[in-house]
Each structure stands twice: as structure tokens, then as C-alpha cells.
Amino acid sequence: xxxxxxxxxxxxxxxxxxxxxxxxxxxxxxxxxxxxxxxxxxxxxxxxxxxxxxxxxxxxxxxxxxxxxxxxxxxxxxxxxxxxxxxxxxxxxxxxxxxxxxxxxxxxxxxxxxxxxxxxxxxxxxxxxxxxxxxxxxxxxxxxxxxxxxxxxxxxxxxxxxxxxxxxxxxxxxxxxxxxxxxxxxxxxxxxxxxxxxxxxxxxxxxxxxxxxxxxxx
Amino acid sequence: xxxxxxxxxxxxxxxxxxxxxxxxxxxxxxxxxxxxxxxxxxxxxxxxxxxxxxxxxxxxxxxxxxxxxxxxxxxxxxxxxxxxxxxxxxxxxxxxxxxxxxxxxxxxxxxxxxxxxxxxxxxxxxxxxxxxxxxxxxxxxxxxxxxxxxxxxxxxxxxxxxxxxxxxxxxxxxxxxxxxxxxxxxxxxxxxxxxxxxxxxxxxxxxxxxxxxxxxxxxxxxxxxxxxxxxxxxxxxxxxxxxxxxxxxxxxxxxxxxxxxxxxxxxxxxxxxxxxxxxxxxxxxxxxxxxxxxxxxxxxxxxxxxxxxxxxxxxxxxxxxxxxxxxxxxxxxxxxxxxxxxxxxxxxxxxxxxxxxxxxxxxxxxxxxxxxxxxxxxxxxxxxxx
Numbered sequence: 013x014x015x016x017x018x019x020x021x022x023x024x025x026x027x028x029x030x031x032x033x034x035x036x037x038x039x040x041x042x043x044x045x046x047x048x049x050x051x052x053x054x055x056x057x058x059x060x061x062x063x064x065x066x067x068x069x070x071x072x073x074x075x076x077x078x079x080x081x082x083x084x085x086x087x088x089x090x091x092x093x094x095x096x097x098x099x100x101x102x103x104x105x106x107x108x109x110x111x112x113x114x115x116x117x118x119x120x121x122x123x124x125x126x127x128x129x130x131x132x133x134x135x136x137x138x139x140x141x142x143x144x145x146x147x148x149x150x151x152x153x154x155x156x157x158x159x160x161x162x163x164x165x166x167x168x169x170x171x172x173x174x175x176x177x178x179x180x181x182x183x184x185x186x187x188x189x190x191x192x193x194x195x196x197x198x199x200x201x202x203x204x205x206x207x208x209x210x211x212x213x214x215x216x217x218x219x220x221x222x223x224x225x226x227x228x229x230x
Numbered sequence: 231x232x233x234x235x236x237x238x239x240x241x242x243x244x245x246x247x248x249x250x251x252x253x254x255x256x257x258x259x260x261x262x263x264x265x266x267x268x269x270x271x272x273x274x275x276x277x278x279x280x281x282x283x284x285x286x287x288x289x290x291x292x293x294x295x296x297x298x299x300x301x302x303x304x305x306x307x308x309x310x311x312x313x314x315x316x317x318x319x320x321x322x323x324x325x326x327x328x329x330x331x332x333x334x335x336x337x338x339x340x341x342x343x344x345x346x347x348x349x350x351x352x353x354x355x356x357x358x359x360x361x362x363x364x365x366x367x368x369x370x371x372x373x374x375x376x377x378x379x380x381x382x383x384x385x386x387x388x389x390x391x392x393x394x395x396x397x398x399x400x401x402x403x404x405x406x407x408x409x410x411x412x413x414x415x416x417x418x419x420x421x422x423x424x425x426x427x428x429x430x431x432x433x434x435x436x437x438x439x440x441x442x443x444x445x446x447x448x449x450x451x452x453x454x455x456x457x458x459x460x461x462x463x464x465x466x467x468x469x470x471x472x473x474x475x476x477x478x479x480x481x482x483x484x485x486x487x488x489x490x491x492x493x494x495x496x497x498x499x500x501x502x503x504x505x506x507x508x509x510x511x512x513x514x515x516x517x518x519x520x521x522x523x524x525x526x527x528x529x530x531x532x533x534x535x536x537x538x539x540x541x542x543x544x545x546x547x548x549x550x551x552x553x554x555x556x557x558x559x560x561x562x563x564x565x566x567x568x569x570x571x572x573x574x575x576x577x578x579x580x581x582x583x584x585x586x587x588x589x590x591x592x593x594x595x596x597x598x599x600x601x602x603x604x605x606x607x608x609x610x611x612x613x614x615x616x
Contacts, residue, residue, distance in 0.1 A: 074499045168574050217597050
């Protein structure tokens with residue numbers, strides 16, 4: 013009896029498997045949609061690579077392979093990552109992820125401004141940017157993965173907008189040298205939060221961004 | 231009552247009855263064609279007695295001259311002018327009759343003519359001292375309205391006890407108040423050109439005579455111009471002793487400055503040469519010092535510049551006097567971060583000869599100072615922010 017049931021149902025299973033296989037491959041291909049879009053620099057613009065899920069409203073900077081930075085490695089000066097970008101399908105999508113190795117090895121970058129939409133900075137995102145002096149992180153930043161800023165020997169200033177320190181992995185988020193000489197700029201009244209953080213407490217110098225009286229609107 | 235014991239005294243004192251009140255030891259010491267000069271002692275002190283020559287003693291003119299001289303001398307009281315005690319009728323050795331004598335102080339010394347002749351190696355300092363005393367006496371003389379009119383080296387005495395100057399022989403002196411015996415007079419060589427014709431006394435006559443005397447005195451080079459100025463025609467000559475004195479002072483100051491400039495310049499050159507040689511010798515030591523102290527020196531320099539930068543922001547005063555949040559400088563964050571950036575720029579741009587470790591050390595010193603300043607600013611501002 014059991015043998016009869018198995019013999020009767022197996023074509024059904026076979027048919028189902030064969031029928032779904034195209035869909036499965038189709039889904040794997042949709043996860044790896046990549047495209048490029050121009051972003052502003054202080055010297056004009058540069059093409060930056062983004063990746064996204066087809067049905068996702070969010071994109072991440074960078075490509076799948078972390079050894080390949082999102083922008084040309086010879087990019088110089090200051091870059092301004094926008095908060096959203098027009099994807100290949102013509103839809104606006106928010107940029108909320110700096111993926112692994114997005115700016116890895118960009119030795120000529122001096123300043124990077126990340127939008128307020130970025131919540132995650134992946135590991136090795138800025139690894140080896142040894143001319144990077146200043147980075148502005150968003151107020152939505154929640155996590156920085158290990159060695160994100162490893163090798164950034166020239167780092168002078170880290171502008172932190174979030175009133176609470178983002179989650180970090182204590183092992184080498186920032187280059188050891190930077191901890192002695194870089195200055196973190198934190199929101200007013202959040203110094204104590206950062207001083208109690210295991211990563212950010214290692215920074216020797218800090219500045220509080222003092223709020224000024226709102227200017228009267230004309 | 232105890233009397234003072236004078237048994238150990240060297241002086242023999244007599245009584246008032248034994249006191250010799252008249253002149254004694256009268257000796258003729260000099261004479262001219264009109265006058266006789268005697269030295270005489272009274273009360274233990276020598277005096278000079280000036281009398282007319284016997285042939286002129288009956289002459290009313292000469293008597294008036296003697297009287298005029300006495301009156302003029304009695305008006306004068308100055309250490310540079312011979313003192314006069316009055317006129318007395320005395321019996322002189324040269325004649326049996328008594329004669330009127332001007333009694334003056336006896337000057338123990340030699341006149342300027344003898345002084346110049348006694349030694350050719352007189353210094354300009356001595357000459358200048360004589361001129362200075364003459365000027366003092368003449369200034370006094372002219373202030374009393376008297377001109378000497380016969381100023382010459384033989385009428386200038388130098389005392390033995392310190393070469394103090396005393397002007398003598400006022401027989402030709404004149405004043406505005408005397409209306410008699412006004413005629414051109416003087417010694418030709420020392421007489422001003424106008425004095426040969428004019429009878430009106432003028433202080434510039436004495437200035438001319440003084441100029442002639444100065445030509446004979448040993449004086450420094452800068453006196454040459456002053457002397458020549460004394461000998462100019464009357465309307466170009468110094469108008470008064472005060473004017474002459476002012477010019478002398480001006481020239482002295484200029485000469486003093488010049489006198490010190492040369493040795494000072496030499497000294498400076500010597501010092502510079504010495505410093506240069508020491509510098510050269512110690513160049514290695516200096517280099518070693520600089521090398522050993524390069525980090526502290528760089529730190530000190532950086533801190534000085536940082537302080538300047540901080541002061542330039544004006545935030546210290548601004549926050550110290552801040553009363554409300556609304557008045558807070560809108561550029562406060564920019565200024566604070568500019569000063570922060572300065573620390574990095576200084577190290578990167580000025581300390582290219584230092585290695586990374588050294589630069590990090592210096593940078594941290596500057597950032598420590600910046601941090602302290604930042605904390606002060608925030609501490610002042612925080613209470614005002616809601």
C-alpha cells in the first residue's frame with residue numbers, strides 16, 4: 013500500500029519541483045540588482061554603485077563583492093552621499109546601508125558626508141581610506157560593523173548626529189591611532205552617553221555641538 | 231665757672247688791647263701808570279690795597295675813577311669776582327702822606343696769562359672749567375648791570391687752592407647808573423671793535439673779550455664755532471651770556487653724544503664679533519640643544535599660535551559676559567571647530583621634519599589645550615540653554 017501511494021504521488025512532486033524551479037532562480041537574481049547613479053562631490057560628480065532587492069524600497073551603497081568599492085578608487089576630495097537615489101527601474105529609493113567595502117581603498121577621499129537615512133555601516137566600509145579626514149554620520153545610524161574605519165590614519169573629525177552612540181564591535185571599529193588624535197563631535201548634552209560607550213569612550217577629544225538660538229524667519 | 235683749658239692750644243691769644251687793628255706788612259706788589267697795588271696784613275689775613283699813583287692822587291678825575299671802582303666792587307658779591315671791603319685812608323710805604331686805598335681780598339694765585347705760560351700741556355677739560363666759571367661770574371656781573379670792559383687773561387686770577395677763577399681790576403668797568411667817566415676804554419687786543427669808539431657800556435663787549443680769551447685757552451673742537459660766534463660783529467654776536475651758555479650746552483650735548491657713539495659702536499662691534507665667534511664655536515652645541523628640544527620647542531610654538539587663534543575668536547569674553555541664550559554667537563561651533571582644525575593643520579604643515587610619533591605627541595599637546603578651552607566655553611554656555 014505504501015509503495016502504491018509513493019508511486020502515485022512522486023510524479024506530482026516531480027512536476028511541482030520542476031514547475032517552481034524557474035521561480036527560485038528568478039528570486040536569487042532579483043536580490044542582486046545593481047545599478048549606478050551619480051553623486052555629488054566637491055569637484056563635480058562621480059558614478060556610485062548601488063545594490064538593492066527588487067521589491068525593497070531601500071538600497072545599499074556598493075556592490076556584492078566587497079573588494080570592489082562603490083566609487084572609483086581614485087575619487088578625490090569630498091563626497092556627499094544622497095539620502096535617496098533613482099534606481100534602474102526609475103523608482104526613488106532611500107539609501108540606508110553602506111555595504112561592505114563601499115569606499116574601501118579610496119585613498120584620495122578626504123571627507124564623506126552620509127545622509128540621515130543611513131542606519132548601518134558594514135565592515136571594512138572605509139577601510140584603507142588613509143586620506144580621510146572627516147566623516148559625517150547620520151542621526152539614524154544604529155550599527156557600525158567591525159573595522160569599518162580601520163586604516164583611516166588621517167581621521168581628524170567624526171561628526172556624530174545621533175544622541176546615542178551607535179552599536180559597535182569593540183574590536184577595531186576605528187584605527188587605533190585615530191582614537192588618540194581624532195575629535196568626535198557629538199550632539200549637545202550627549203557627551204556622557206558617548207563617554208560611557210566602550211568604543212567611543214576611547215576617543216580622547218570631543219566637542220559638543222552647541223545649539224544656537226533659532227533665527228527669526230523673515 | 232670752669233674756664234676752657236687752653237693749655238694745649240697752639241695759638242697764642244692776647245687781649246683786645248693788644249690787637250693790631252691797622253694794616254701791617256704793607257708791600258708793593260705791582261703798579262701800573264695810574265695805580266699801585268699793595269699787599270697788607272690785618273688780623274692775620276692778607277688784603278690787597280689799590281691806590282692811585284702819587285702823581286695822580288690829587289687828580290679829581292682819578293679820584294673819581296677810584297671811587298667808581300670801589301662803588302662797583304661793593305655792589306658785587308660772587309665767588310668769581312674779587313671781593314671788596316671798602317675804601318680806607320692809609321699811609322703807604324711809598325710816600326709819607328696818606329692815600330685813599332680800595333681794600334680788596336688778596337687772591338693767592340696767578341693770573342690766566344701766567345697760568346697758560348706755566349705749562350703748555352693744559353687739557354681741554356681745564357680750559358672748559360675756566361670758561362664755565364668765567365661765564366658764571368659774567369652772567370652775575372651783567373645781571374647787576376655792570377660790564378667789565380677790560381676782560382683779559384691778566385685780569386683773570388686762578389687761585390692756588392683749586393684753580394678757582396676770580397675776575398679782578400674793575401677800574402674800567404662801567405654801569406648804566408654811572409654818568410661819569412664814560413669813555414672808550416680797554417686793552418686793544420681784547421677790546422671789541424665797537425668798544426674803541428662807543429662809550430655806552432654793552433655786555434657784548436665783554437662777550438667779545440671772552441671770545442678772545444677762549445681762543446687762547448685749550449678747548450675741544452666744538453668750542454671753535456662758539457668762539458668765532460663771540461668774535462662776530464656786535465649785531466651778530468651773542469646778545470647775552472645766557473645765549474652763549476645755551477649754545478655751549480647744546481654743543482656739549484651733541485659732542486657728548488658723538489663721544490659716546492664711537493666707543494659704543496666699537497663695543498657693539500666687538501660684542502657682535504664675540505657673539506658670532508661664540509655662536510660659531512657653539513654651533514654644534516646649539517644644534518644639539520635644538521635637536522634635543524625640538525619637540526618642546528614645537529609644542530611651545532604651537533601653543534602660542536593656538537592661544538592667538540583662541541583669542542581671535544573672542545569667545546572667551548563673549549561667553550564670560552553672556553546673559554541669555556538668544557545672544558549666543560551663531561558662529562560659536564564654527565569658531566570652536568576652526569581652532570580644533572588649527573591644531574591638525576599646524577602639525578601637518580609646520581612639522582614636516584618630525585616623524586609620526588613626534589607629531590602625534592605634539593598634536594595631543596595642542597588638542598589638550600583646545601579641549602580645556604572648549605570645556606570652559608561649554609561650561610559657561612550650558613546653564614543658559616534650555
